[in-house]
Amino acid sequence: MTITINAAFDSGNIVVDAIDGTSARLSIRKDRDSDFFQWFHFRVSCAVGDALELAITGLDASAYPDGWPRYAARASYDRDCWFRLDTSYDAGTLTIRHTAESPVLYIAYFAPFSMERHHDLVASIAECEGVTYRCLGTSLEGQPIDCLEMGNGDTQVWLYARQHPGESMAEWWIEGALEKLTDPADPHARSLLKKCRFHIVPNMNPDGSCRGHLRTNFAGVNLNREWDNPTAARSPEVLCVRNAMDETGVDWAMDVHGDEAIPAVFIAGFEGIPSLKPEQLQKYKAFQTALAANTPDFQVELGYSESAPGKANLSMSTTQLAERFGAVSMTIEMPFKDNDDLPDPVAGWSPERSKLLAHACLATLDQML
Ligand code: ZN
Numbered sequence: 489m490t491i492t493i494n495a496a497f498d499s500g501n502i503v504v505d506a507i508d509g510t511s512a513r514l515s516i517r518k519d520r521d522s523d524f525f526q527w528f529h530f531r532v533s534c535a536v537g538d539a540l541e542l543a544i545t546g547l548d549a550s551a552y553p554d555g556w557p558r559y560a561a562r563a564s565y566d567r568d569c570w571f572r573l574d575t576s577y578d579a580g581t582l583t584i585r586h587t588a589e590s591p592v593l594y595i596a597y598f599a600p601f602s603m604e605r606h607h608d609l610v611a612s613i614a615e616c617e618g619v620t621y622r623c624l625g626t627s628l629e630g631q632p633i634d635c636l637e638m639g640n641g642d643t644q645v646w647l648y649a650r651q652h653p654g655e656s657m658a659e660w661w662i663e664g665a666l667e668k669l670t671d672p673a674d675p676h677a678r679s680l681l682k683k684c685r686f687h688i689v690p691n692m693n694p695d696g697s698c699r700g701h702l703r704t705n706f707a708g709v710n711l712n713r714e715w716d717n718p719t720a721a722r723s724p725e726v727l728c729v730r731n732a733m734d735e736t737g738v739d740w741a742m743d744v745h746g747d748e749a750i751p752a753v754f755i756a757g758f759e760g761i762p763s764l765k766p767e768q769l770q771k772y773k774a775f776q777t778a779l780a781a782n783t784p785d786f787q788v789e790l791g792y793s794e795s796a797p798g799k800a801n802l803s804m805s806t807t808q809l810a811e812r813f814g815a816v817s818m819t820i821e822m823p824f825k826d827n828d829d830l831p832d833p834v835a836g837w838s839p840e841r842s843k844l845l846a847h848a849c850l851a852t853l854d855q856m857l
Contacts, residue, residue: 491538495530498602499656501700502530502544510534511541516550519701521708524551526748527654529596529700538588542595548580551702555748556582559825560836562599565590570599572836598746598824599839601650601659603631603698606691609663610634616670618681624689625728628706631694633728638669641683643857646733646741648689651711651726651805652703653696655746657822657842662690662744664843668850676847676854683857687736692725712743713801715808726805733809741809741817742849751828752790753845755779756819758810760795761802771816775856782855783848785827785841792821820849 491510495502506513516525534540547556560572561584573595574585584595613636614621620637627633639645647665649658669677669686680686691697695706704710709722718726747754757772758764779786800807809817822845826836835841 489535489538491532491534491540493530493532495528495700497531498604498698499527499529499596499600499653499700500531501528505545510538512543514542514544515546516544517700519696519704519708520699520706522704522710524701524703524710526551526555527597527700527702529594529600532588532593532595534588534591534593536588536591540584540586540588540593542584544582544584546580547577547582552748553580555824558751561595562597562836563593563595564599565593567594570596570838571834597654598656598837599660601656601663601697601839603694606634606659606694606697609666609690610636613666613670617672619670622732624732625724627693627695627725629695631698633692633694633725634690635729635732636666636688636690637686638688639681639684639686641681641685643684643739644687644736645684645853646687646689646738646809647744648692648729648741648805649744650690650697651692651743652745653691653693653699654702655744657746657824657837657839658744659690660839660842661820661822661846662688664846665850666690667843668847676851680850680854680857683854684740685736687732689729692729712805713803715805716803730808733813738809738813738815738817740853741806741815743805743817743819745819745821746824747821748824750790750821751823751825753786753823753827754788754791754821756792756806756821757794758800758807758817760797760800761807761811762798762800763811763814764797765814768810768814768816771856772818775816775818775852778855779848779852782852783845784830785845786848787829820845
């Protein structure tokens with residue numbers, strides 16, 4: 489019996505270089521028109537009891553080689569429950585070993601958030617009382633850039649995710665945020681909806697999501713380097729969202745991501761923007777401190793280094809929105825590896841943890857306002 493491997497489905501990505509019995513040598517396809525690669529998602533058909541040995545090679549040239557040591561691939565038999573696999577990394581090769589318990593096994597870089605699930609989420613939230621649906625524009629391949637709006641307050645809050653499509657935990661976070669905000673029994677939601685108008689974009693990069701990209705859109709463009717000058721030709725996904733933000737203004741913004749290398753949850757801010765205001769930075773720091781008090785999944789020790797005064801890269805959304813609107817804006821980063829402070833040997837960082845982090849972020853925002 490020889491296994492078969494296939495990735496011809498939503499967010500699938502793998503190249504089969506060789507198969508020998510229950511072993512395979514694999515590699516990851518680059519994002520279209522770019523050199524980025526790291527996301528993988530494929531299906532293994534095999535026999536129950538097969539001792540699978542899958543080697544993904546060439547990873548020293550991947551987008552984040554530091555992402556592989558101490559990383560464990562995720563797998564699922566039912567595409568609902570995802571668990572960690574025995575995974576090792578050496579000299580550019582990630583080796584996954586698993587004894588098959590069912591004839592069909594899905595393996596991915598992180599629990600996928602499919603476009604079908606995206607459409608289910610948008611449709612079910614759009615039905616909720618008090619929610620307005622807006623299509624802000626379309627992607628290069630014509631997919632809608634969906635936005636869900638709710639709340640009656642004056643504080644304009646923008647939540648948006650998956651500029652980097654391979655960071656699927658970001659849309660799990662959004663699902664958690666939307667569930668909380670539309671729960672009529674949730675006290676934070678009731679309070680926030682009185683104080684704020686929410687604008688929520690669950691997926692900024694549907695083309696990259698379908699195509700199994702890590703970091704770019706159909707044109708190979710990293711959307712989180714387009715915010716100073718988005719164009720219809722390269723980055724209509726950013727252009728339509730930024731235009732909508734120009735109409736509403738932005739007081740608070742959360743841009744949701746996953747980080748390949750750092751085994752912790754952290755946020756990054758806008759310290760280096762030219763127009764930095766002390767009270768703007770003070771609110772950001774207060775949010776960070778309060779979030780750390782509200783959930784042990786968040787910490788402040790590990791993270792990115794802050795840019796020097798006046799040296800911020802304004803092509804990124806967090807810094808652009810802070811500069812453009814005086815917003816308290818932040819990039820939220822969740823791990824592909826695990827939260828080393830509270831590791832979960834079975835699931836690792838997971839969809840469930842991502843959703844609960846969104847709950848904590850919203851509770852903290854409520855406290856700040
Ligand atoms: Zn990212």
